[in-house]
Amino acid sequence: MIWAAATAPHVEPGFLAQLLVIFLAAALTDNILLTRFLGMCSFLAISRQMKTSIGLGVAVVFVTTCTAGLNYLIHAYVTTPLHIEFLEYIIFIVVIAAFVQLVEMIVERVSPPLYFALGIFLPLITVNCAILGVSLFMINKQGYGFWKSLVFGAGSGLGWMLAIVLMAGIREKIREDKVPEGLRGAGLTLVISGIIALAFIGFSGMIKF
Amino acid sequence: MSLFFIAVGSLCGICGILAILLVIADRHLNDYGTCAITINGGDRKLDVKGGESLLSTLVGESIFIPSACGGRGSCGLCKLKVNAGAPPLLPTEEPHLSKDEAKDNVRLSCQIKVRQDMDIVIPEELFSIRQFRAVVASIRDMTYDIKRIRFELIDPETIDIVPGQYIQLEAPAYAQSPEPVYRAYSIATDPRDTRHIELLIRRVPNGICTTWVFDHLKEGQEVTLNGPYGDFRIQETDADMIFVAGGSGMAPFLSMLAHMHNEESKRRCTYFFGANARRDLFCLEEMAEYEKKLPNFRFVPCLARPDEGDNWDGDTGLVTQVMDKYITDFSDKEAYLCGSPGMIDASIKVLTAKGMPEARVFYDKFA
Numbered sequence: 001m002i003w004a005a006a007t008a009p010h011v012e013p014g015f016l017a018q019l020l021v022i023f024l025a026a027a028l029t030d031n032i033l034l035t036r037f038l039g040m041c042s043f044l045a046i047s048r049q050m051k052t053s054i055g056l057g058v059a060v061v062f063v064t065t066c067t068a069g070l071n072y073l074i075h076a077y078v079t080t081p082l083h084i085e086f087l088e089y090i091i092f093i094v095v096i097a098a099f100v101q102l103v104e105m106i107v108e109r110v111s112p113p114l115y116f117a118l119g120i121f122l123p124l125i126t127v128n129c130a131i132l133g134v135s136l137f138m139i140n141k142q143g144y145g146f147w148k149s150l151v152f153g154a155g156s157g158l159g160w161m162l163a164i165v166l167m168a169g170i171r172e173k174i175r176e177d178k179v180p181e182g183l184r185g186a187g188l189t190l191v192i193s194g195i196i197a198l199a200f201i202g203f204s205g206m207i208k209f
Numbered sequence: 210m211s212l213f214f215i216a217v218g219s220l221c222g223i224c225g226i227l228a229i230l231l232v233i234a235d236r237h238l239n240d241y242g243t244c245a246i247t248i249n250g251g252d253r254k255l256d257v258k259g260g261e262s263l264l265s266t267l268v269g270e271s272i273f274i275p276s277a278c279g280g281r282g283s284c285g286l287c288k289l290k291v292n293a294g295a296p297p298l299l300p301t302e303e304p305h306l307s308k309d310e311a312k313d314n315v316r317l318s319c320q321i322k323v324r325q326d327m328d329i330v331i332p333e334e335l336f337s338i339r340q341f342r343a344v345v346a347s348i349r350d351m352t353y354d355i356k357r358i359r360f361e362l363i364d365p366e367t368i369d370i371v372p373g374q375y376i377q378l379e380a381p382a383y384a385q386s387p388e389p390v391y392r393a394y395s396i397a398t399d400p401r402d403t404r405h406i407e408l409l410i411r412r413v414p415n416g417i418c419t420t421w422v423f424d425h426l427k428e429g430q431e432v433t434l435n436g437p438y439g440d441f442r443i444q445e446t447d448a449d450m451i452f453v454a455g456g457s458g459m460a461p462f463l464s465m466l467a468h469m470h471n472e473e474s475k476r477r478c479t480y481f482f483g484a485n486a487r488r489d490l491f492c493l494e495e496m497a498e499y500e501k502k503l504p505n506f507r508f509v510p511c512l513a514r515p516d517e518g519d520n521w522d523g524d525t526g527l528v529t530q531v532m533d534k535y536i537t538d539f540s541d542k543e544a545y546l547c548g549s550p551g552m553i554d555a556s557i558k559v560l561t562a563k564g565m566p567e568a569r570v571f572y573d574k575f576a
Contacts, residue, residue, distance in 0.1 A: 098227035
């Protein structure tokens with residue numbers, strides 16, 4: 001018994017556990033919106049209503065996940081072998097834009113109800129800097145393979161969605177409240193997002209990666 | 210150097226592949242086959258290729274729906290009733306539709322795509338809207354800033370109008386405007402003269418279309434017109450009429466007076482024409498003619514600020530003040546207004562304050 005405990009080796013956690021950690025870290029401790037303040041414009045503009053926030057959030061999750069995967073493949077098999085990593089900024093933007101266009105067309109064709117629920121948000125996402133941010137951060141993380149990139153993308157998207165849904169909930173709640181003139185609208189929203197961001201820093205001790 | 214070519218080449222390659230992918234997707238995904246559009250409960254049936262907006266599909270079938278913004282969803286003029294085959298209401302349409310309109314299946318035809326068979330309602334008069342090719346027959350200066358332009362229609366050769374309707378003139382792309390623009394002008398011709406269209410065009414400082422008309426349009430030049438549009442017209446009643454106009458707002462009344470003369474109308478009609486000074490007045494002989502030809506017509510020009518040398522012995526003041534002098538009881542009359550928004554709003558205010566029901570005030574506002 002003692003021998004067993006003494007020689008228990010310090011193993012790397014399993015692959016699935018690693019994915020879980022990456023996911024939680026991306027969604028909570030490293031929340032792209034609340035710790036990096038990316039994707040603020042649509043966050044401020046759309047977070048007025050819960051319904052549209054969820055719609056936009058779902059669209060962001062989908063697009064970040066897919067573009068993270070796509071851009072990883074381009075990074076691994078095109079830009080790195082050719083030593084043109086400096087072009088990744090431009091290439092990623094083009095890939096994201098084309099992908100969003102394509103998805104818009106497919107969704108419109110395959111599922112009109114989904115198109116009318118999400119469709120109008122898709123073009124908005126093309127210019128959402130959080131999406132590009134996810135792809136660029138993913139490249140900076142050393143040792144990410146395809147699956148880790150995919151999970152990182154999904155986690156970041158979900159984190160963004162979590163933040164906008166939280167904000168929409170709060171904004172719906174304070175809609176009728178008497179807010180000083182100067183704070184109304186974006187002002188109060190920024191103050192609230194600052195406070196939420198503080199709360200999210202509380203998570204940062206939980207996960208190390 | 211080789212890195213440069215690799216970088217440029219691979220960037221172009223990736224962009225090219227994506228573009229080709231999108232084009233292929235557009236071909237295959239955006240193909241909705243043939244859709245049947247039923248108009249006005251079966252009066253007319255169209256078989257069209259799906260995938261485009263309802264507005265451009267209809268234009269492709271030579272049915273012109275009024276639209277000032279060219280399908281961007283900002284003017285809200287292209288409203289049509291779509292009874293079946295429309296997608297749910299889009300956020301881009303909501304701002305232009307009242308609650309009743311939304312309930313009544315009214316939609317913006319530029320925003321909805323033809324994806325399936327549709328059942329739509331188009332007001333009858335829109336069927337008569339055509340695109341015309343015409344040549345400029347004459348250009349006359351009416352005042353220092355108003356021109357009267359006569360067009361002869363080439364294709365189609367004739368037009369049927371209701372007096373009071375307007376037509377859109379296309380100003381082609383020129384130095385001051387990279388793309389063609391359309392501007393609406395009231396038709397000033399006798400409805401019996403089906404081969405010609407006359408417009409009164411006032412110079413708007415820096416206006417795209419009016420600058421083109423004043424500086425570039427020559428006699429003999431070919432232009433494109435489309436129309437006629439609008440439901441500003443003489444009502445089929447016996448009520449006394451009050452016409453109020455300023456500047457180029459004279460146009461629809463020239464057409465209406467010609468029509469009244471054709472019909473030998475005996476309706477009592479007083480026409481108040483507002484201007485600043487003598488130099489803004491025009492068509493005076495024509496009005497004097499109508500005063501002779503029509504038994505109950507009277508033309509009252511009024512100058513707001515006559516110049517010293519004008520020797521003006523007519524009425525002075527704003528049209529709204531002069532109107533008050535001539536007419537005691539407004540409640541049983543009808544008013545027809547055409548001119549600048551400011552003049553129209555002021556007139557509506559005065560007329561309704563004097564007891565004229567708002568439903569009897571008809572107007573055409575030039576924005």
